Amino acid sequence: MQALLAMWSEKFVGYPDGSDLPAHHDHCLGCGPENPHGHRLRAVRHGDGVQAWHTFDNRHVGAPGIAHGGAVATVVDDLYGFLLFLEGGPAVTRQLAVDYLAPVLIGTTYRLDAQVARREGRKLFVTAGATAPDGRPVITSTAVFVKVSVEHFAQGISPDVPGD
Numbered sequence: 001m002q003a004l005l006a007m008w009s010e011k012f013v014g015y016p017d018g019s020d021l022p023a024h025h026d027h028c029l030g031c032g033p034e035n036p037h038g039h040r041l042r043a044v045r046h047g048d049g050v051q052a053w054h055t056f057d058n059r060h061v062g063a064p065g066i067a068h069g070g071a072v073a074t075v076v077d078d079l080y081g082f083l084l085f086l087e088g089g090p091a092v093t094r095q096l097a098v099d100y101l102a103p104v105l106i107g108t109t110y111r112l113d114a115q116v117a118r119r120e121g122r123k124l125f126v127t128a129g130a131t132a133p134d135g136r137p138v139i140t141s142t143a144v145f146v147k148v149s150v151e152h153f154a155q156g157i158s159p160d161v162p163g164d
């Protein structure tokens, strides 16, 4: 627990515009480099928000050639998780909405952007979108994140779970 806490705190440093943001942890489904089922999402700071370029592959297929909507939601949720590095502390998804405007195609690289729209007490109201190579928006999203203390994550820590 102390080691995890130290690892996590080290990630809340200042990130200059354009810099790479770290994975949440090695086994994170959204961004962990050690998760064989994961998306390995990588994001950079872009102004006051975050930006990523992402290509879905056949591990995340829904209809043939089209990314599964749940997989897309996973990536959007994780993208929001990168905003937390700019906010300076952890928060968790309390509500997530995704509008699927057009199919997200396997093998096509999309640009994703997310930002904090407003802060209200412990809540962060965030928005995101994904854009196709031709500039068409394919996804828009809103979410509510709630700030939590690091103790929140102790609920999930077990010696049997990889990455703990």
Ligand SMILES: CCCCCCCC/C=C\CCCCCCCC(=O)SCCNC(=O)CCNC(=O)[C@H](O)C(C)(C)COP(=O)(O)OP(=O)(O)OC[C@H]1O[C@@H](n2cnc3c(N)ncnc32)[C@H](O)[C@@H]1OP(=O)(O)O
Pocket (backbone or CB within 6 Å): 001, 002, 004, 005, 008, 024, 025, 030, 077, 078, 080, 081, 082, 084, 090, 091, 092, 093, 094, 095, 121, 122, 123, 144, 146, 148, 150, 151, 153, 154
């Ligand atoms: C030892 C240290 C270890 C460190 C290592 C850590 C590694 C960390 C790695 C990674 C972290 C980041 C990774 C990001 C990746 C993507 C994010 C995810 O996948 S997060 C997982 C999914 N989400 C959850 O599991 C939350 C489950 N929910 C909860 O646990 C509780 O709801 C909690 C603790 C967040 C709050 O519980 P309450 O009982 O205190 O409050 P309530 O009733 O839920 O409401 C909270 C607020 O939200 C408002 N609210 C609820 N629904 C709303 C809505 N639709 N619109 C607006 N507001 C809404 C409510 O009105 C309330 O507001 P008012 O603060 O009172 O003002």
